[in-house]
Amino acid sequence: MLTVDYGRLGLRPGELLLDLGAGAGRHAYGAFERGARVVALDRSEADAKDCAAFLAALVDEAKCTDHQASSMVGDALRLPFPDGTFDRVICAEVLEHVPDDRRAMAEIARVLKPGGTAAVTVPRFWPELVCWALSDDYHLVEGGHVRIYRLGELRRRLRGAGLRPAGVGLAHGLHTPYWWLKCAVGVSDDAHPLVRAYHRVLVWDIEAGRPLPTRLAEAALNPLLAKSIVVYLEKPEV
Numbered sequence: 001m002l003t004v005d006y007g008r009l010g011l012r013p014g015e016l017l018l019d020l021g022a023g024a025g026r027h028a029y030g031a032f033e034r035g036a037r038v039v040a041l042d043r044s045e046a047d048a049k050d051c052a053a054f055l056a057a058l059v060d061e062a063k064c065t066d067h068q069a070s071s072m073v074g075d076a077l078r079l080p081f082p083d084g085t086f087d088r089v090i091c092a093e094v095l096e097h098v099p100d101d102r103r104a105m106a107e108i109a110r111v112l113k114p115g116g117t118a119a120v121t122v123p124r125f126w127p128e129l130v131c132w133a134l135s136d137d138y139h140l141v142e143g144g145h146v147r148i149y150r151l152g153e154l155r156r157r158l159r160g161a162g163l164r165p166a167g168v169g170l171a172h173g174l175h176t177p178y179w180w181l182k183c184a185v186g187v188s189d190d191a192h193p194l195v196r197a198y199h200r201v202l203v204w205d206i207e208a209g210r211p212l213p214t215r216l217a218e219a220a221l222n223p224l225l226a227k228s229i230v231v232y233l234e235k236p237e238v
């Protein structure tokens with residue numbers, strides 16, 4: 001389930017991409033499939049290990065030395081890369097977890113090449129506000145969300161880090177009602193009949209390769225109910 005549009009990011013085969021806060025590596029996989037060289041970084045050792053195993057399997061399957069992908073443990077506030085290392089950076093659903101988000105944004109700008117592009121995604125303001133109102137357990141957990149971003153504030157902070165906003169996207173309109181439902185019945189209650197039924201629909205959508213009916217439904221819902229907002233950014237040449 002991808003949040004970032006690689007076409008809008010401008011990703012081309014052979015380019016080096018950082019998936020920052022990669023988790024299970026969904027965006028790293030997508031970039032690798034499009035011919036990019038990929039580094040996936042996450043602070044969780046377990047996630048980084050699982051992601052590394054999957055990326056290694058993809059590299060073996062590709063049977064091509066030009067296909068490179070790796071996963072590592074790291075901190076978004078102190079990225080272990082020289083300045084200007086990456087052609088593209090993706091930071092998906094990470095900054096809302098980071099108390100010192102300005103420092104993380106500065107690190108994204110630092111490791112991005114001049115002329116490179118980045119995509120930063122966070123939960124959209126008002127759907128996220130409803131989740132917080134419905135359930136404290138949704139965000140008051142270790143490593144949970146520490147803020148809700150308004151789009152204007154997010155763009156101002158990214159500009160302050162040296163990145164130039166170049167566009168905005170919306171994603172996952174079908175997922176917002178699911179999270180509202182989970183917050184209403186109890187975030188940890190995965191056995192609730194309505195939650196299970198909705199989850200089956202979302203899993204079917206992914207496994208079926210995003211069929212036309214759900215793609216059309218999500219496109220119609222996104223202007224109002226998008227769960228995530230994506231800011232596309234450029235690092236100026238000078």
